[in-house]
Ligand SMILES: Nc1ccn([C@@H]2O[C@H](COP(=O)(O)OP(=O)(O)OP(=O)(O)O)[C@@H](O)[C@H]2O)c(=O)n1
């Protein structure tokens with residue numbers, strides 16, 4: 671059912687997905703943004719765009735791309751016929767600035783929904799997108815996360831240089847956050863307005879911004895999948911290709 675007034679009840683919120691692709695991929699060191707690298711025959715970013723365009727819960731998609739590469743992504747969108755993509759806009763200087771550019775670009779009301787997704791998580795599962803939108807029915811902020819399968823430690827400088835283990839952290843309450851992270855627009859707008867007024871702002875994800883600046887707002891966690899990796903380092907493309915071959919997304 672499209673967003674808007676319904677004869678059967680209240681208006682369904684409009685769901686916009688923003689694919690964040692403003693990063694340069696320094697850790698990948700490929701000489702161009704890693705979201706343009708080929709993965710199983712199409713650019714990494716195209717997998718993410720396709721996933722959100724195919725999601726029945728999503729009404730429209732915007733893409734935030736490194737400024738110099740906007741035309742390249744516009745061509746990917748038009749060649750692929752991704753009709754839900756309404757705009758390809760330049761990203762910001764860091765991920766937080768790109769998230770803010772996405773939030774600012776969406777004109778919806780406070781109860782409409784925005785999903786923020788790393789372009790470099792091309793294996794996001796359809797069920798994850800659906801679960802994120804469903805959870806936003808009862809929460810203002812939702813993050814996708816997985817438990818840690820490894821022991822997690824805190825380190826301190828070692829006596830002979832390097833690191834030594836200072837503490838083994840109780841991992842039962844730890845999760846590794848992924849994307850998408852979804853929000854009611856009123857919540858994420860308010861959180862970012864407060865965050866951007868803080869000279870000490872240092873965020874690594876968008877749920878963290880809500881947690882820090884709107885402490886009364888629950889940030890709901892829903893289960894992600896191990897396959898929803900973030901293509902970050904050399905070798906991650908090969909891992910993503912193997913997961914795709916296995917049909918993990
Ligand atoms: N200015 C930025 C920086 C990052 N991102 C996006 O945020 C996601 C996660 O970021 P990361 O893996 O750190 O990507 P890069 O910043 O490109 O990588 P690096 O830190 O190695 O340069 C990516 O989809 C990336 O394009 C963004 O939209 N705008």
Ligand SMILES: C[C@](O)(CO)[C@H](O)COP(=O)(O)O
Nearest residue numbers: 765788847848849874875900
């Ligand atoms: C948003 C994120 O993907 C959640 O795990 C992550 O924090 C992004 O970190 P990066 O350093 O920008 O890759």
